[in-house]
Amino acid sequence: MRRTAAVVVAVLLALTACTGGGGGKDKDDKAGQSLPLPAKAPSARGPALGPALEPKVLLAASDDLEELTGALDTAQVERKSGAFISGQKVVGYSVDNISGYDLKSGKQLWTSKLDLGGGTICLVSKPDRAVKTFTVAYGESSYCPNLATIRVSDGKVVKKTEKLSDMPDFQGERTGGAANELFTVKGQDFIVDMSGVVSKMVKGEPEPVARLEADSYFTLFPTPEGNVLIGSRSSDEACRVDGYALPSFKHLWTEDTKTLFPDVREDCVIAAVPGNSAWLTQETTQKYYMTQVEPRTGKVLGREDASKDSGGKAAKGEFDLASASNQYDQALGLPDGDTVFAQVNGLTRYSLETGKVEWDLDLNQIQLDSDEEYPSTTVLPQGVTSDGYLVASVSNDTSVEIVAINVKTGKLAARWAVPKDYRNGFQVEPGMTLFDSGLVLTRNFEAWDFTFADYRGVKEPKGDLFDIGVFTFPKADNSAVAAVATSGPVDNDAKAVAGVKTPAGSKEDRSPGAISTGSRVVAYAGNTVTGIDPKSGDEKWTLKVDDDTAARVCAAAEPDKAVKTFTIAYRGGGKDARCSTLLRVSTSDGKVLDRIELPASARSVSRLEVHDRVVYVITGDLLVSRIDDGALVQQAKLAHQPYGLEQTPEDPSLVITTSAVKGGRDWAIDAYQLPSFKRVWSTTGRKIFTKIDRKNPLFAWRGNGLLMSTSFGDPSKPEAKVKDSLVLLDPDTGRVVQRTGSVERDYLADDLRKFTLVQAASSAYETVGFDDGDVVVAQSSGVMRYSLSEKKIRWAVDIKSIMDSMEQDRGAITVTQHYDLIDGGKTVLVTLNNDISVEFMTLNASSGKITGRWNAPKKYRNGLQADAAVRPFDGGVALSHVDYSWDYAFRQSGRKVPPGQRYDVGLFKLTKPKG
């Protein structure tokens, strides 16, 4: 049975105002910067561990004040925020508040008295070095005719001017009435007005110095080096793109769509990537196009295109141009011309010039807590520190964390949560400005308003709300984590002690398996059986069941106590071979003690059952026999051909069989007492469930054969109403002692405070049970011990984070849980697999507490990662390849089998962590 654990962490595209840029940072300013990275790189899976960012100073949001009358959305107020660093001060602005803060003490130094007349801030200087004054352009509804110059030291408004509104002539033509852009080049501010006139701010007044080739630009951004300005003209039939030298604003080059995008025949709209304006993008109805130009000449360096529907399908290490183009406004350019793109799975550093992916980092398993049912996570590359780390925000509308990535290698170097009490305002695609020892987060009002717009039904997070937050990086906490992690990934491998290798190139089903006899783990695959000492991992013996390499072990039963001999059945390699040869084998040396051929009338071995060390052979003629003196001794006959045969911890001497009768319109349920196999009671599906739906089988649960479930309705039809029903039978009489009644399926139910039948019933074959009738079942996001007789949840443990943190690939992911009881019933061993990786976990059977976690080592799990059969042994667990699930996970899905040795059987030791 498979259980689906939804693992969805989508990286969304959205417009954002990201600050930072990585390029053009003054080296002198950042000389002291060195990120306090942890000694050991963090995992990109699970929640952020270790210390969170340390808040120094925060500016509370003014939303409440702005909404004392009316509402911000109906009032159509344009709000902006941002920050820049000047020496040891940060200047932060939001709506109409401009304040200076001390980076070291976190003190607010001043709030500017600039009166915006009820307007709001439009543009503010973005110096990359210490400056004495800065410029603010302000106005209403993005019309920004007013300029003010403010002193950094004390916030004093040293000059206000409305000169832009005067529209004086420049070079014989008028200048424009309001500011469209504000660029700060080497500490000097320049305004570009609505007529495309560039004015230098001199003593607080705009002085025209140049006229751009066009009045208005669709995009106009400096390159990451900061020495060229590249703009794509708006309302231009040829879609010309202009390059200008900075800070002179001297025209360098003009190119048009024919040169830049010769393959685009449709109407053109060229946009420059804001984070790297030497990268130009364009899209048609079918495709996305990208072109990289040499910034100073406009010469095309590289060009690529991709079909629009190819987004999100790239394999790891391949550039996904479609999703990069889709999210071009979130990319971050690096001074060497490369660009880091937020993609569907994380971040990719790419060069169009070389066509090479420098690195590709998946971040889609980062776990952020969320108030939303289906949260989407957005990764924004924000800037690069002087010591070479790309800093990105990872946010999901509820919470936010910051990650640092080695910009050269793409390796994740650090993760810091933004503390819960101080993150409100920054969890929606925040702006970021880096400084030596920390960063400033600013609220992205545009994304905020979009995210929490009334019609979307997503509520703003509760608690104090902030517009600006100055945070410092915490000291790394390199102390070892003592307790077993109850969330996120596990950093602890089980020890692979032995394995049966799959022969190179083998494509056939080798029907592997394993049983534990106490002193040995007996592993089999193909025609060979191997006796392994589970302590040392040594192979003690091997046995070829038959010379025919196509012979296969077809039945084996796990002994219920330590034994000196074990019994298996095999079938020969011939086309019509039956499972008809029984071998009794010595566990110590693998010698065959008895070889018994079934008579033709017995057809084949249906099943081997063990009770009190005695092996019972159930054959196709429904006979139950013992092996005595090298021969089968008939003991009983079953009433029906068993579809299911299970035991119950409530009475270990009872075997319960289920068999479809009357063409599936009813089920015969028989209980046999061991060792006699005498039938002690019988009942039917109709009796215990009132009715039977022919489309749905009746299951006796593996964990307790007295638990029976069935369904009503057609589960293959998505709209059909399907109901499940579960009953518990009395071990003595077969009468129903408790029932759930028919419960309508709720596939989306995800609440560990409630028992959800559909998920439990789906795990019927994986369950384990206890002598009190309790059973351990799977639920959507965890494991539950449940008592049907008392209708009580004994415990439930949430392992969603653990399941979501397992190593995975970019394909569809399903996590399967399997349970076994070990330590004499005191511990539940949970084996998780998702077709890519395997994890083991132990739970205290009485409390549900997680007591141990191990990964199956990557090197030894190949072949065993797709729903392998699990067989615990003392101190460890054996996994056996299951061809059916392997076929599903790899051949049918088209997923590539990982390179490296494959295993038919693997033995893993689970050593308790110290402390």
Next chain:
Amino acid sequence: MDRRTLLLGSAGLVLAGCSGGSDPKGGKQTTSGPNIVKPETGTVVTEADVTALRDRLNKAFESKDVKQLSGVIDSEDFALKDFEKRWSRRLDNFRRTNFLEGEWYVGLPTGRTRNGAGGKVEYSGELVFAHTVKGCDGQQVVENMRADFRKKSEDAPLELMHVGEVDGLFDPSFWDVAKIDAIETKNAWITFRTKDAKRAKAFASRIEAGAKRAFDVMPRPKGVDKLFYALTWPGIDGKLWGGVSVGEADAHAYYHPFLDPAELSRGQKKVSGKKGLPLATGRVGLHQASFDRDDFEDVACHEGIHVLADQWYAAASETPTWVIEGLAVWGSTRPGSGNLLAREGGRIRSTFGEFQSVVPKGYKEFHDSPREYEFYQCSGAIYEYLDQEKGRDAVFEVAEAFYSTQSRKASERKLGRSEKDLVAATRKWLNA
């Protein structure tokens, strides 16, 4: 009958639309708290400021003194003269007629209402004047206008800088277009230009009789005991309250939806659907031509029925023309008297087949046909059939079902009977 009675049921008021629009588990937090800085409040417009301004407006309105009212507005408002002109006429009319009660609503801003630095704040928003004509309106009738507001400093009051034109959907009111006077009768307010006083007095008893007949026939909307009639003249025939003069109608019932004034002040045109209260009302414009008609009293009654039927009128309802006109035709023929079929039976029977094909169609097919008059009568015959065969309650059940639902399909569902079936049954009953 040679003369054709063209009485239109509904004015051109259109509603613009009703809708309003676990912390990462490993994340260890710092022990010492950060410095939390609160932004300065500055100048902020509060609800108290808005209430104070509204109170000033209402007080000024109560005084009926235009200087007091215009005194609430900034003396430098370029449109102040227009405002004074409109309101001096209005207040003069209201004072004289004493039929109207009104109050102001100050709407929500479109623009920022705060200046963090403590300087002035200016913004635009809606201003709503809501009124009731005594006895005529179950709820307030509204009109809105754009306005500009200002608060000069933290402690200053909210001021009205400018009041713009009234939204064309509600403009002009009868009291905006002339010096008017009114005669109050038991069942009507009869309003008229002072220079038409003679005519008004001459026709008052017939208007009152028509109004009384309308009330006698129709269910009475809660809180309503009068109908409002205005004696108009060619210059404004059909053009009051956002109306567009259509065809050669001799009278006109102007539809007035009861838009929630508080919502309207937020820029939302939303019908106030308070339980038990009428959804809309109407004002009757009696055109000059109507006074020459022999059946003037029927005309007054016919339009009065339109107004009373508006109590069920859901905004944006696709009420079929036959439903509206048929009710007024039937209601103004003294139901129960058999007058309709006695006078018009021949025409009805000879046209009913054609009428049946026009029923499912629109306004144009009904009104632009050369058989428009006959269609009016056929429409009335449906109600006559219901009245005769199913009883009076069935008449209003059908009318309400079609008036109060958004589509014909919804009406049929509400009624449990198809429109087609209803018309076919009428035809059978008529032996047409």
